[in-house]
Amino acid sequence: xxxxxxxxxxxxxxxxxxxxxxxxxxxxxxxxxxxxxxxxxxxxxxxxxxxxxxxxxxxxxxxxxxxxxxxxxxxxxxxxxxxxxxxxxxxxxxxxxxxxxxxxxxxxxxxxxxxxxxxxxxxxxxxxxxxxxxxxxxxxxxxxxxxxxxxxxxxxxxxxxxxxxxxxxxxxxxxxxxxxxxxxxxxxxxxxxxxxxxxxxxxxxxxxxxxxxxxxxxxxxxxxxxxxx
Numbered sequence: 001x002x003x004x005x006x007x008x009x010x011x012x013x014x015x016x017x018x019x020x021x022x023x024x025x026x027x028x029x030x031x032x033x034x035x036x037x038x039x040x041x042x043x044x045x046x047x048x049x050x051x052x053x054x055x056x057x058x059x060x061x062x063x064x065x066x067x068x069x070x071x072x073x074x075x076x077x078x079x080x081x082x083x084x085x086x087x088x089x090x091x092x093x094x095x096x097x098x099x100x101x102x103x104x105x106x107x108x109x110x111x112x113x114x115x116x117x118x119x120x121x122x123x124x125x126x127x128x129x130x131x132x133x134x135x136x137x138x139x140x141x142x143x144x145x146x147x148x149x150x151x152x153x154x155x156x157x158x159x160x161x162x163x164x165x166x167x168x169x170x171x172x173x174x175x176x177x178x179x180x181x182x183x184x185x186x187x188x189x190x191x192x193x194x195x196x197x198x199x200x201x202x203x204x205x206x207x208x209x210x211x212x213x214x215x216x217x218x219x220x221x222x223x224x225x226x227x228x229x
Contacts, residue, residue, distance in 0.1 A: 017049065032056055038090050039083040051078045063124060063217060066091035095120055108139045111222035114175055114213050117141075122179040123217050130157050130178040134171035135210070142169050157194050159201050166207050174202065176212040185214055185221040187228075195223055 017033040026034075035055065036048035043051070055076055059065045065087070073084035099120040108114060114133065122129050128150045134142045145165060148156055166174060176198065178191075187195075191214065199209040211224040223229055 031062065035087065038086045039079070040086075043078045046078060051076070055079070062091065062094075066095060067124060095124075108133070108135060108141060108175065108210075111211060111213060111220065111225050114177065114211065114222075115215060115220040117144075118177045118213065118215055119217075119220070122177065123215050125179055126181055128179055128181060130176070132162055132165070133175040133177065134166055134169040135173040135175065136170070137172050139173065139210075142171055157198075159194075159197055162198060163201060163205055163207060166202075167205070171207060173208040173210050174198070175210050177215060178213075179215045183216050185216060185219055187212075187214055187221065187223070192228070195228070199229070 017029060017036045020033065021029055021037065029037075032049050032052040035052035036042075039048050039052065042048040046054075055073075056065070058076075059068070068088075070081065070084050070088065073079050073087060074081060079087075117133075118131060122131060130147045130149075131144055132147050133144045136142055147158070147162060150156065162174070176195065191212070195209070195212045202209045209229075211222055211229070213223075214221040
């Protein structure tokens with residue numbers, strides 16, 4: 001027996017996503033209701049909320065949804081280019097907001113703070129990137145810079161460039177960060193070697209290498225926390 005579809009316009013005002021947001025605030029809306037507001041409408045046989053639930057049921061997390069391409073989103077019946085673009089744009093704004101919020105954590109007191117700062121930048125990339133955080137005497141971040149960008153398997157790090165940038169920034173300490181697109185947290189032999197090389201070079205210039213973090217989508221590995229330093 002076919003299920004009966006009730007358009008959102010036939011719902012009570014308290015249950016319509018837009019009206020619900022205006023009356024009760026954004027926090028009471030489910031993920032599906034928020035996406036329904038973005039896409040605006042469903043189809044003759046499916047409300048915007050039901051369509052949003054169907055999309056969400058196909059992914060594990062909102063992070064996974066944020067990685068979907070325009071082509072992947074338009075594969076869902078009821079999602080055209082305009083609706084797909086609205087979803088992509090909204091999730092990208094959310095990612096950028098997280099990155100901006102993380103910048104406020106200027107004083108580094110733990111590896112977790114470094115992860116919170118860098119995960120929105122490199123945690124979900126399909127390729128490896130190597131970044132350096134430059135710190136002052138108070139362990140406050142002066143700046144952060146991408147040192148190299150590579151393929152899925154790795155990047156090349158120029159030790160001289162790291163310390164040239166450190167001196168230009170007046171940094172007294174560094175924290176190294178790179179991501180593992182594979183999701184593995186274990187450092188490779190190359191990761192250990194470059195960390196050792198940078199640490200030794202820093203000692204001669206009186207610039208301390210405080211930590212090296214390997215970052216994935218949801219977790220991180222800290223060389224300092226693991227006692228490798």
